[in-house]
Amino acid sequence: MPVKEKDSPTKGEITRLAIEDAALELFMEHGYHATSMRQIAEQAGLALGGIYNHFSSKEAIFEGIVVDKHPYKKILPLILGAQGETAEEFLSNAMRIAIDELDREPYYIKLMMIEFVEFNGQHGAAMLREIAPKVLPVFEQVVKIRKNMRVTNPAMLMRIFFGMVLSYFITNTIVSNSIISKLMPKNPMDVYVDVILHGVLKPET
Amino acid sequence: MPVKEKDSPTKGEITRLAIEDAALELFMEHGYHATSMRQIAEQAGLALGGIYNHFSSKEAIFEGIVVDKHPYKKILPLILGAQGETAEEFLSNAMRIAIDELDREPYYIKLMMIEFVEFNGQHGAAMLREIAPKVLPVFEQVVKIRKNMRVTNPAMLMRIFFGMVLSYFITNTIVSNSIISKLMPKNPMDVYVDVILHGVLKPET
DNA sequence: CCTACCGATCGGTAGG
DNA sequence: CCTACCGATCGGTAGG
Numbered sequence: 001m002p003v004k005e006k007d008s009p010t011k012g013e014i015t016r017l018a019i020e021d022a023a024l025e026l027f028m029e030h031g032y033h034a035t036s037m038r039q040i041a042e043q044a045g046l047a048l049g050g051i052y053n054h055f056s057s058k059e060a061i062f063e064g065i066v067v068d069k070h071p072y073k074k075i076l077p078l079i080l081g082a083q084g085e086t087a088e089e090f091l092s093n094a095m096r097i098a099i100d101e102l103d104r105e106p107y108y109i110k111l112m113m114i115e116f117v118e119f120n121g122q123h124g125a126a127m128l129r130e131i132a133p134k135v136l137p138v139f140e141q142v143v144k145i146r147k148n149m150r151v152t153n154p155a156m157l158m159r160i161f162f163g164m165v166l167s168y169f170i171t172n173t174i175v176s177n178s179i180i181s182k183l184m185p186k187n188p189m190d191v192y193v194d195v196i197l198h199g200v201l202k203p204e205t
Numbered sequence: 206m207p208v209k210e211k212d213s214p215t216k217g218e219i220t221r222l223a224i225e226d227a228a229l230e231l232f233m234e235h236g237y238h239a240t241s242m243r244q245i246a247e248q249a250g251l252a253l254g255g256i257y258n259h260f261s262s263k264e265a266i267f268e269g270i271v272v273d274k275h276p277y278k279k280i281l282p283l284i285l286g287a288q289g290e291t292a293e294e295f296l297s298n299a300m301r302i303a304i305d306e307l308d309r310e311p312y313y314i315k316l317m318m319i320e321f322v323e324f325n326g327q328h329g330a331a332m333l334r335e336i337a338p339k340v341l342p343v344f345e346q347v348v349k350i351r352k353n354m355r356v357t358n359p360a361m362l363m364r365i366f367f368g369m370v371l372s373y374f375i376t377n378t379i380v381s382n383s384i385i386s387k388l389m390p391k392n393p394m395d396v397y398v399d400v401i402l403h404g405v406l407k408p409e410t
Numbered sequence: 411c412c413t414a415c416c417g418a419t420c421g422g423t424a425g426g
Numbered sequence: 427c428c429t430a431c432c433g434a435t436c437g438g439t440a441g442g
Contacts, residue, residue: 055418125383144274164372177330180341185361200354200401201351420433
């Protein structure tokens with residue numbers, strides 16, 4: 001008799017995951033509409049019809065990925081564990097953690113952009129409704145702990161933080177395909193973190 | 206005899222423009238691959254086959270739009286004309302001009318993202334090769350005029366400037382579809398401009 | 411610039 | 427989970 005592990009995935013779960021992984025890879029490369037169900041099936045190692053035992057449609061695969069692969073589940077605990085003494089330390093650490101993690105698994109940024117371009121942000125708004133209540137308190141804490149902040153609205157601070165990470169990744173992709181990458185400093189991430197904290201100007205002393 | 210205006214567009218040019226405008230609208234709504242040549246033809250008011258008198262393929266339409274509709278032609282002169290006395294004034298003005306213009310014609314941000322998602326940034330790198338030499342000198346000037354800047358690398362400053370504008374728009378779209386828009390300040394653009402100049406922290410005085 | 415057509419491929423399903 | 431199939435639609439073209 002085989003040992004029955006409580007949390008070992010069933011065969012169905014394995015196949016479902018294989019389909020999601022295959023689809024994710026193809027979506028990343030070509031976007032949603034340019035990826036066919038036949039390509040996904042082949043990449044996942046089963047026949048076209050087999051997919052429909054696990055997902056009711058192509059869009060259902062996309063939605064499954066958006067939910068199952070969301071990186072905030074991994075990133076949020078890391079950020080919560082990385083409290084610094086000052087708000088400056090905390091924000092700096094948090095931003096590095098987020099960028100590092102997304103650098104290691106860059107798929108999600110692109111997934112968000114696919115959603116934006118090919119679905120007009122339908123799933124994105126729903127996602128935000130789920131995540132915002134969990135992430136917003138972190139920024140409320142930051143604003144409360146450190147009194148002398150320029151940005152005191154927690155939602156706005158969250159937006160700037162998130163937008164900054166996004167902007168780092170998009171410009172990073174554009175720049176790395178270009179000759180002007182040679183003109184960049186070696187540590188663009190440090191510069192980004194520094195700018196969000198202190199701005200591009202030196203204070204007038 | 207009809208008066209012959211030197212710069213009045215020919216009938217062919219008018220049709221070509223109508224095709225580009227129709228395609229742009231559809232690309233904005235559904236992305237590239239989800240838009241069909243038949244939809245473009247219908248929207249432009251001609252038969253499918255007629256398109257091929259003006260464009261050799263669907264991708265050629267996209268490339269035509271990327272070139273013809275590029276907003277830097279409109280934005281760059283405005284920015285050059287808006288010199289402020291200090292670098293702070295100049296950067297602040299430049300960012301407002303760029304955001305205002307892109308707000309009035311928001312198509313281009315989305316076009317860039319379509320390019321990123323569905324073409325993996327192929328045309329984007331080519332575009333950058335053309336634009337960077339014209340825009341980079343502006344930032345070189347800024348860095349030269351104002352000595353006490355935190356970011357002294359012109360290419361990096363350009364990247365941050367461009368990324369900031371991008372981040373403003375993407376987060377703006379996400380937020381405006383969401384309940385958390387109520388939590389935002391009334392002037393998010395002012396906050397954005399302030400942050401890029403001075404950071405989220407107040408200086409330690 | 412349109413009509414009528416091409417082969418290819420699409421998402422999805424029936425039946426086993 | 428696969429085989430074989432469906433109708434619909436795709437980008438593109440020939441011929442006028």
